[in-house]
Amino acid sequence: MTARTNDLECWKLFCLVVEKQGLNAAADFADIEPSRLSRVINSLEAELGSPLLVHNRRPLQTTSFGDQAYAMAKALLAQHALMLETLKGDKDRMEGLITLAIPAGIGPLFVTPQLLEFQQIFPKIEFELITLTSKAEEVFYNHPEKVVHVSIGYGVPGTGDIVSRYSGKMEFIPCCSPSYIKKHGHIVDPSECAVHTGLSYTGGTRTKTQELQNGGVVKQLKLVVPVSKRPQERLSARRRHCRGHSLDSLH
Numbered sequence: 231m232t233a234r235t236n237d238l239e240c241w242k243l244f245c246l247v248v249e250k251q252g253l254n255a256a257a258d259f260a261d262i263e264p265s266r267l268s269r270v271i272n273s274l275e276a277e278l279g280s281p282l283l284v285h286n287r288r289p290l291q292t293t294s295f296g297d298q299a300y301a302m303a304k305a306l307l308a309q310h311a312l313m314l315e316t317l318k319g320d321k322d323r324m325e326g327l328i329t330l331a332i333p334a335g336i337g338p339l340f341v342t343p344q345l346l347e348f349q350q351i352f353p354k355i356e357f358e359l360i361t362l363t364s365k366a367e368e369v370f371y372n373h374p375e376k377v378v379h380v381s382i383g384y385g386v387p388g389t390g391d392i393v394s395r396y397s398g399k400m401e402f403i404p405c406c407s408p409s410y411i412k413k414h415g416h417i418v419d420p421s422e423c424a425v426h427t428g429l430s431y432t433g434g435t436r437t438k439t440q441e442l443q444n445g446g447v448v449k450q451l452k453l454v455v456p457v458s459k460r461p462q463e464r465l466s467a468r469r470r471h472c473r474g475h476s477l478d479s480l481h
Contacts, residue, residue, distance in 0.1 A: 234273040238310060241303040243270050244282065248300050252290045274299075325354035331362040331369045331381040341382060367392050420449040 234240045243260070247267055250256040257264040275281050282296035292300060332341050337359060345357055360376065362369060366383025370392065406417075417423060420442045441450050 233277055234270065235277045238307065240270050240274060242307055243267055244274060245300060245303050245307065247271065247283075247290070248292055248296070252288075324352050327356050327358060328379045329358045329360065329377060331360050331366075331378050331383075333362045333383060336382070367394070 243256070246260060247253060247256040250259055253264045253267045253271075257267055260267075271283060275283075278295075278299070280295045281293050282299055284291040284293055330341070330345075341359075349355065349357075360378070362381055362383055366381040369378050369381045369383075441448050443449075
């Protein structure tokens with residue numbers, strides 16, 4: 231059960247009782263039963279361990295503790311009201327251009343649908359997409375010709391003055407073509423990869439795959455032929471994989 235002291239509505243009712251100088255006047259104003267107000271006040275006092283009101287005295291008076299609670303509650307309620315006004319009222323006023331750096335290949339599937347959903351809420355905000363060619367945190371420093379506001383990439387959240395958010399895993403699945411399996415047989419254990427021709431992409435956005443994991447067991451992966459970060463060589467490697475010449479790792 232939520233504590234009354236953590237309920238903004240309870241503090242709002244307490245402030246109303248103080249301002250109307252009585253339970254009945256506050257109940258009439260809020261169109262609620264006086265008994266409900268009485269229960270709220272009693273619960274707040276029980277949880278705080280000190281009386282907020284001087285009971286059985288007319289007109290209503292607050293204790294010194296109640297005066298302090300009233301001042302702090304009013305400030306809290308005002309801040310909460312400002313927060314809601316800002317969050318709800320600024321949607322129509324927010325506008326501008328956000329430059330977003332993303333790795334090639336994941337945009338249409340993972341990023342674009344979320345951007346379209348975002349623009350339904352903030353229609354005056356536009357996005358400029360550029361291809362991420364380095365690690366996600368490095369793009370803010372090594373892209374002097376253009377200011378990058380947001381980047382999406384692989385790896386653990388950054389540190390320092392970069393605000394980052396982990397959004398989930400992107401699995402890389404070791405695979406090979408049916409013709410390769412027919413020619414060389416199935417690979418049961420990662421250690422067997424050492425005697426096969428392997429292709430592993432190594433580029434600026436992510437590092438070379440060095441291990442495989444299955445069921446919590448991690449084993450080192452040894453591949454014969456690395457692939458450089460030049461796009462044409464990456465495509466050439468992919469064609470070799472599809473023709474059954476090698477293993478590969480795919481998203």
